[in-house]
Amino acid sequence: MADLQDDLHTSTEAGELDDLPVPSRAEVFPPEPYAPVSDPDDEPLARAHAVLAAHPVADGCSGLSRALGRLPWYDLELGECSVDTDVPRLREGHVGALFWSLHLPDAVVGDRAVGAALEQLDLVDSVVRTHPEGLRLAYDAGQTTDARNCGRVAVVPGPAGAAALGDSLGVLRSLHALGLRALTLTGVSWAGEAGLTRFGEEVVREMNRLGVIADLSGACAETVRRTLAVSKAPVLCTRSAARALRPHPANLPDDLLIELGAAGGVCMVPLTAEQTGPTVRDVADHLDHVRTVAGPECVGLSGTYDTGTAHPLELGDPSCYPRLVAELLRRDWAEPDVALLTWGNIQRVLRGAAFTARAAQQRREPSRATIAGLDG
Known part of the structure; x- marks a missing residue:
């Protein structure tokens, strides 16, 4: 932190430019989240930044x-125009934590799916460790909070597609040991x-x-219901909006939203034109509906x-989150409800x-069940 305390040079004589200290990345992009309000007269936007x-x-x-895997070089801390997401834009949008989806190629199953998941986990680990000023790996609530308090964005590995298990509980345990914290129950x-x-x-x-969280986005209705009945831990739908407003197959009908809420799960409304609509107001409509x-x-x-x-529109990258929150505040969302929504x-x-994991580990040994033994 010593470099943050260097004296700033307010004036320079001609010929002294070469002697100026080179600012560090921490000086250029301070670790504390900040976002300048573009219009000081926009009171909801100012409140959104404060919340x-x-x-x-x-x-x-x-x-x-997945996007970084296609690039030969990148610097997320300095800023990267080849992708939607980098550290400056995350800070401008007040993003404190990200679930990083582990992409598996279509129709990949068995050992190839397991291998693809391992490669994705390795990539996540590598990206985070090469950007220590902006990102930090996190595996639970305490670590995400610690990362945020240190001015870093917490990166939670997952969800991965269920094919990543290769129908093996031993592989599930290995993926968890390597950091996986969410699994999407589809495609198997x-x-x-x-x-x-x-x-x-x-x-x-x-x-x-x-302690691996079940992600039920895109899962069949019976899979959603049975998972809610079996799971002792709350679940997520990481990419689901309201089907009553937009009939996308990954969106949830009202009856499943009610069951999800009763079970303590969370429906994470996606900022995509296909699932929620083309404007920030459409996204806010879905958030209103799910909350109601x-x-x-x-x-x-x-x-x-x-x-x-x-x-x-107006939500093209992570720096735009204050615009969405400002729209919710204009709709008279209470600040405690916004705090629940965001964090x-x-x-x-x-x-x-x-x-749930701590309690289960006290009464249950690792399962040695196989798909052949139970479903064969």
């Missing part, structure tokens, strides 16, 4: 690891139209024992930046996953 400074955004889905034989099979239920129980139907404890945010999807609800889910 977000105290209660930053926990973003449910970032595709940054044991979580489909008929719901969870016996092996699928055992996967959920082992996820509970480890399922309660303020059931709603969260999912930027889905760097996933290849189009975003609503509190996800912290509760992370704490719930950790509490």
